[in-house]
Amino acid sequence: MNIKTYNNFVKNGFCVINLFSKKNIDDLTNQLVKEINLKLVGNKFKFTKKNLANFHKVVLNNNSLKKVFDSKKRYIELKKNIIEKLNCKNLSSFLNQLWRHNNKKIVWIGNPRLKEIKYNKAGYRIFVPSKKKNNIKKSAxxxxxxxxxxxxxxxxxxxxxxIGFSEKYTMMIAPKSHIKLHSKNKFAKKKNYISRILSKNYSNKFNFVRPRLNKGQVIIHHPxxxxxxxxxxxTKTRVSIEIRLFDQKKFDLKKNFDPKLFN
Ligand SMILES: [Fe+2]
Incomplete structure (x- = not known):
């Protein structure tokens, strides 16, 4: 990884790196499709790598949707070839610059309050096009x-x-916002949500960008x-996965998850 990319992360709170091959992304998509079909066992319709982009066109009953979107189980196991890619030169050199070593722990976190924590798993997200009428929650x-x-x-x-690599689909990030201490009164009071959501008033003050990516490129962002x-x-359903890498030397369930922040 060149120093410029790392400096971008330090300066803006995120950067884009080349990490996976196109085949890796196809493998991950196939794996997710398998997982979704397993959740929908008994359903006539079968998802494939090709038709997953049309998720929004498939009529699924509420029970099926609940299974696919259940946040307690919204993850896939990471296979050996993907974990090996996380040990590649590019990412290792990034971690070496960040932590002074590259020993990492892959941790999936559902609700930290309920101690929903799993290792070597990646969360997945599915978002239908915002214009399409559908019975799936449209909130992104x-x-x-x-x-x-x-x-x-x-x-x-x-x-x-x-699925979805252009700025019509990619995540929104507010550059440089990681430097600020977002004080407790800047958060929305939404008890039903797991993540720490900011009030509209506060987040509206920031400018957001949506990076354009190539297949296999990854956004690394600061917590x-x-x-x-x-x-x-x-026009397609967006599908993405999320991998969280903890500094293994400092990973500590008590210190890393402050229960007071989630009350
Ligand atoms: Fe997030």
């Missing part, structure tokens, strides 16, 4: 930060699109940067 997530603690945010998030899924203004 509110602007929020991922930070689970005020002091011990020893992790980075990799945002990896599987304190303000971001959201962003509305899907394309």
């Amino acid at each position: 997530g509110f602007p929020h930060i991922d930070a689970y603690s005020l002091k011990n945010n020893n992790f980075i998030t990799l945002w990896i699109p599987l 304190n940067v303000i971001h959201s899924g962003g509305l899907n203004i394309g």
Whole structure:
């Protein structure tokens, strides 16, 4: 990884790196499709890598939708070839610059309050086009930060699109917002949400960008940067996965997850 990319991360709170091959992205999509079909067992319709982009056109009953979108189980297991890619030169050199070592722990976090934590798994997100009428929640997530603690945010998030790579689809990020301390009164009081959502008033003060990516490219973002899924203004259903890498030397369930921040 060149120093410029790392400096971009330090300056803006995110950067884009080349990480996966096109085949890796196809493999991940196939794996997700398999997982979704398993959740929908008994359903006549079968998803494939090709028709997943048309998720919004498929009529699914509420029970099926609940299964696909259940946040407690919205993850896939990471296979060996993908984990190996996380050890590549490009990412290792990034981590070496960030942590002075590259020992990482892959951690999926559902609701930290309920201790929904799993290892070597990646979360997945599916967002239908915002214009399409559908019975799936159209919300693409509110602007929020991922930070689970005020002091011990020893992790980075990799945002990896599987379907939808242009700025019509990609996540929204507010450059440089990671430098600010977002004080407690800047957060919305939404008890039903897991992530730390900021009030509209506060997040509206920031400018957001949506990076344009190539297949296999990944956004690395800081835990304190303000971001959201962003509305899907394309014609395909957007599908992405998220991998969280913790500094293994500092990974500590007690220190890394401050329960006070989620009350
Ligand atoms: Fe997030």
